[in-house]
Amino acid sequence: MSLLKIVYYPAEVLTTRAEDVAHVDGTIARFMDDMAETMYHSHGVGLAAPLVNFSRRILTMDVDPESNTDSLLRIANPEIVEKHGEIVWEEGCLSFPGITAEVVRSAEVLVKGIDREGEEISFEASGLGAVCLQHEIDHLDGINFVDHLRGLKRRLVMREYAKALKELQVLADRPSV
Numbered sequence: 001m002s003l004l005k006i007v008y009y010p011a012e013v014l015t016t017r018a019e020d021v022a023h024v025d026g027t028i029a030r031f032m033d034d035m036a037e038t039m040y041h042s043h044g045v046g047l048a049a050p051l052v053n054f055s056r057r058i059l060t061m062d063v064d065p066e067s068n069t070d071s072l073l074r075i076a077n078p079e080i081v082e083k084h085g086e087i088v089w090e091e092g093c094l095s096f097p098g099i100t101a102e103v104v105r106s107a108e109v110l111v112k113g114i115d116r117e118g119e120e121i122s123f124e125a126s127g128l129g130a131v132c133l134q135h136e137i138d139h140l141d142g143i144n145f146v147d148h149l150r151g152l153k154r155r156l157v158m159r160e161y162a163k164a165l166k167e168l169q170v171l172a173d174r175p176s177v
């Protein structure tokens, strides 16, 4: 397995609709494993393929990484088939380092897709799981969490992000000793 590089907004891949996976073959399965490793390494609970610069409809998620049971999801072509209720969550994003913002989402979702073995699956999620699935599936449609913010709120968050990105740039440019 290997770590993949996470791209930062405004990388073009983050505002592009990702293509369906035609076939979950060995290459895609290994890519799912690399995504999972990258997600754990970055302390993320979810990761969508566009964040690692691959414009395909794939996501990984683990909202309970400390648990003894295998709670890792690797899914291609995920689709929300039902949603209920409303929940507000303070969201962050690996492609938007340094900022968080409250987003309104559905509280429960029913999702279907294809697992790592190429089998069709469907499952329900609520709370963080539901929030994460909606956040990652948005990525597959080229939608970012800040796109759910409006007006002044959005402007403030984007200004904060520009600042955070600049600071990261300064750190990256600094020669290491």
Ligand SMILES: [Zn+2]
Residues within 6 Å of the ligand: 092, 093, 094, 095, 135, 139, 145
């Ligand atoms: Zn994200």
